[in-house]
Amino acid sequence: MSNVHSIPINTLRKVIGQYIVIRLKDNVKYKGKLQSFDQYMNCHLNDAIEIIDGEEVSKYGNIFVRGNNILLVQLSADDL
Amino acid sequence: MSNVHSIPINTLRKVIGQYIVIRLKDNVKYKGKLQSFDQYMNCHLNDAIEIIDGEEVSKYGNIFVRGNNILLVQLSADDL
Amino acid sequence: MSNVHSIPINTLRKVIGQYIVIRLKDNVKYKGKLQSFDQYMNCHLNDAIEIIDGEEVSKYGNIFVRGNNILLVQLSADDL
Amino acid sequence: MSNVHSIPINTLRKVIGQYIVIRLKDNVKYKGKLQSFDQYMNCHLNDAIEIIDGEEVSKYGNIFVRGNNILLVQLSADDL
Amino acid sequence: MSNVHSIPINTLRKVIGQYIVIRLKDNVKYKGKLQSFDQYMNCHLNDAIEIIDGEEVSKYGNIFVRGNNILLVQLSADDL
């Protein structure tokens, strides 16, 4: 991986402070403002909501999502 | 990960001594006072309760939750 | 692995900027333009769509797919 | 992890020789005297019993429980 | 592992350019010409077909199969 700027995790760095949507393996989603993350994709979100089958079911001031449960992350910004 | 203060696990450090809620993959929750944790997210809670489907079902003086079973951690503090 | 150019991940490097299809274990597919990837096969796609049972069900400006969920990657180019 | 005394596994060290309860992922429990453990949470218990649905079903002089199956560990001591 | 030539992955090296059949855990098979592989058994096949229940269901110019999903690999050559 010669070019360190081209790896996916570096793109996450650009959206710190923005809202992202984390989808877990069992189709639950968490939308919140990305505060921090690490190389395992553990994410700290604040102002977060939990979405199941398209419905907002819970609200959280601050949550940690453990990276190994994550299926994908949607970024709201279109130009990255 | 140039800025060591921006990783999620460091935020956990700020809530040691506070009550957190750990959600496991099978939707069981443990609420307790965070005593310590490590890089695997293994957590030691005291004054803990187990919550299944919103009901408190058990009480524990001290428990260890193995990190690899953790789905997410809710922090009660809103400003972190 | 004496010849570093012969490993599969190097072929992915050749298709950066091209559309690929990522198939997950549960038969969901994501088609998008490969922006970056890393050694875990974490992939950043943009202009992406989600395909379930052959139907396009969602559209994403930018997504990250966590590598450990990936079953296979189809490359649109035939000569690699 | 600057303070080595604050990690969960060190708390286990304090209860060597005491009875603990190990809960596995499939809700089986083992209660026994903790003889030793390692960093994977592999535990050696003696004078152990197996508990399924609250019933004691088996008795073991000495057992090893492989750490990766462990969901949580309950400590009988309240002040740790 | 004193004799480096006796490990299974070295045998794969001998069949580069030949057709192999990769069987996944869920009994899907991919037959294609082995282009490259790595130590995780990630494989790059070209001129590949997907076989489910003995039927050819898809055709791919180039695919990557992630190694951790592989159950076994059948080699067409009999003398290796």
Added chain:
Amino acid sequence: MSNVHSIPINTLRKVIGQYIVIRLKDNVKYKGKLQSFDQYMNCHLNDAIEIIDGEEVSKYGNIFVRGNNILLVQLSADDL
């Protein structure tokens, strides 16, 4: 782990040559004489039997059990 003699795997060393019972995740058991093991808990047993639902179903001169499938190991000796 300051005291190397206190880890669980060292206790296994004391029962080499003795009969142990290995329980797998799916409740199958193997009873045999422990010949050797390694740090993954891979075990080589000889004069082994397979026990399903309390019934002896098979007999093996020599078997290897892969450590990652092991739930627990029962030691027949009571004083360790």
Added chain:
Amino acid sequence: MSNVHSIPINTLRKVIGQYIVIRLKDNVKYKGKLQSFDQYMNCHLNDAIEIIDGEEVSKYGNIFVRGNNILLVQLSADDL
């Protein structure tokens, strides 16, 4: 692991060229002549057959079985 000759994988070395039976987690078996293996228990067998519910269902000149799917290995030799 002071005595390198006492680990299970070394016993496999003694049966290279002999027929072994590999049992997978889903109860499928492969019987074949062990050609080589590595530390992950990846095995290369030749003159192999696949056995499901006690019936021979397939025949393979050469197969690789990925180690992480292996439950146990039966050795035909009784004195090891």
